[in-house]
Amino acid sequence: MSDIEFTHGIEPEFEQARDEIVKSLTESTVFEKNPELKRCLPVIVEPERVIQFRVTWEDDEGNTRINKGYRVQFNSAIGPYKGGLRFHPSVNLSILKFLGFEQIFKNALTGLPIGGGKGGSNFDPHDKSDNEIRRFCQAFMTELHRHIGADIDVPAGDIGVGGREIGFLYGAYKRLQQKRDFGVLTGKDTRYGLNGSFIRPEATGYGLIYFVLNMLTYMGQDIKGKYCAVSGSGNVAQFAAKKLIDLGAIVMSLSDSRGALIVKDAAKPFTHADIDFIADLKVRKGSLEEIKDDRFTWLPGQRPWKNLPKVDIALPCATQNENDADDVEALVKAGCFLIAEGSNMGSTDAAVQKMEALRVAYNESVKAGKPTGQFWYAPGKASNAGGVAVSALEMAQNSQRMTWTPARVDEELNNIMTNIFNESVDNSATYTREVLGEVKASANKADAAVSALPSLVQGANITGFIKVANAMKVHGDWW
The missing domain is CATH 3.40.50.720 (NAD(P)-binding Rossmann-like Domain)
Known part of the structure; x- marks a missing residue:
């Protein structure tokens, strides 16, 4: 860990996310039962690629404005990089690395073929006009478009990036690439031929x-x-x-x-x-x-x-x-x-x-x-995975050139969240050092009072890590 800390320097948000994963793994029996997985750890905490670029755009007064743009392509072992774009003044590399790192394991928990990434800019859309936001999005995509694609990296929305921004970004991508690659962005509108998915905002x-x-x-x-x-x-x-x-x-x-x-x-x-x-x-x-x-x-x-x-x-x-x-x-x-x-x-x-x-x-x-x-606590990488899950379902619909009904998407979402819960409970019970007694995949009201509550923090971290680490091993990313 000292080597990893030296490599990354001072990145508090990323360090917090990284240390939580390491703590869950080292305090459990994962490495005792799977000793070879320990060699994956220093590899998985390094992004595969970090892209940083200048975004130059013009405000409504004709002034030239400059922001920083980023895309952290963290891990593609399970599928194309997948994660949102955040437009907010607080955005920096540490925050995007933490978000991208969390995204690896969150995406793995969904059971869908998507890797982990994150991106964005320190641009603040809150006090900007629609025309300023459009010009910024077009300038941002002028650089980003060469690094993304439906089978490479599929950004989505996040704080400061909603349907309006996704529309502007997709329009710029289409003009730059000269093709309608619907699967390159998710969170698209369901109208106007943009092939978005129902239930994505929800x-x-x-x-x-x-x-x-x-x-x-x-x-x-x-x-x-x-x-x-x-x-x-x-x-x-x-x-x-x-x-x-x-x-x-x-x-x-x-x-x-x-x-x-x-x-x-x-x-x-x-x-x-x-x-x-x-x-x-x-x-x-x-x-x-x-x-x-x-x-x-x-x-x-x-x-x-x-x-x-x-x-x-x-x-x-x-x-x-x-x-x-x-x-x-x-x-x-x-x-x-x-x-x-x-x-x-x-x-x-x-x-x-x-x-x-x-x-x-x-x-x-x-x-x-x-x-x-x-008392029970659920970490975001498990409990808020619904957004990226439906983003992956949007990718599936785009590949099929179909739009599923809201009821179908909602049912798929519910099933995915239930599977994440059950896997987290099961793996926490399997690998924890805590003596839990009997742990049930689903307790009824009669016996809930005597059911132990396994750690969903450990369960989610362990489940996501094992899935990604094994995929990386198959690819020869570590031995």
Whole structure:
């Protein structure tokens, strides 16, 4: 590890993602049962290729503007590089390497033939006109187009890159390449002959809730009537909130970069109409602070976690490291027993350690015959894999020159999230050093109180790593 750290220098976000994988592997029995896989570790933490370029574009005043563009093509062992493009002022190489590294294992968990990559720019679309965004996207694709393709690298959207940006990027790619290569980008519109996929905008949020439903079933719980704290207000948060409302849960919060919007009275929670208004607000580049409704409290500069008197389930859906150890403590004090990430690496290392300690404490109480303090945590690479899963399904539809029905895509998504959950549970039970007792792939309510809760962190990391490492071995990438 010291050699790896020297090679990479100071890249805090990437180091955090890398160290979590290494910790899961070295604290389990993976290398004892498969000693040859250890040789893969220094190879898999190095990107296959990092592309960095200048993006020069013109603003509405005629000024020349310059941004940095990146594409981290991290691992193609299982399939073409697959991962989003992020346009945000915070974008740097460390963040994109962390996202690309996480993407390797997340994509492997889906069971679909896609590798891991990530890209983007420090361009901020928030205060730009449509024409400025179009000119930037065209300039960005002028360099990126030579490095991507349906069987090489398939970018998608991420923070700051939605359907509008994907449309501009695809139009530029088509002109530069002089061909309609539908499979080169995912997250495309389903209209205008762009061959997008139904359920793609909803996929990450819906997939998160499908994963949570599997967790709740295992725990002997039901989603109906549960108080749910959600952070963020983009696609992931919006569609997670809508699915929660449909299932009878009570959505207590949403947030954006300027603060948190909290329900004053649980009897008057967020509704579909509220979420639709927020979706329109985001298109207009507004903030949640503009919402003037006496049902809500606006908390400037804050996240929801410490400001709710009652929480059962917390879903971080905004950005990385938005949930810290003291947030976990406040949530547990408010009654929270489940945290699942809709964002990538939504919890700090300190928060993850605290949540895993709470899970272990519950398991110890089960072994002692006095179950108390039930608590479970799902990392983003497992619980938010729905977005990239449907992106891969979009690639499949593009290859077939077909568009599947929304019902079919939704069913496929639900099945994929259930498979990710089951594999994570099974591999955690197989490789963990923790004495769990009996672990069931699906517990019913009668025996849930005496079912141990395996580590989904270890389970997801181990499952993804073994799949990719074995593929790399077959290709001769390490011996």
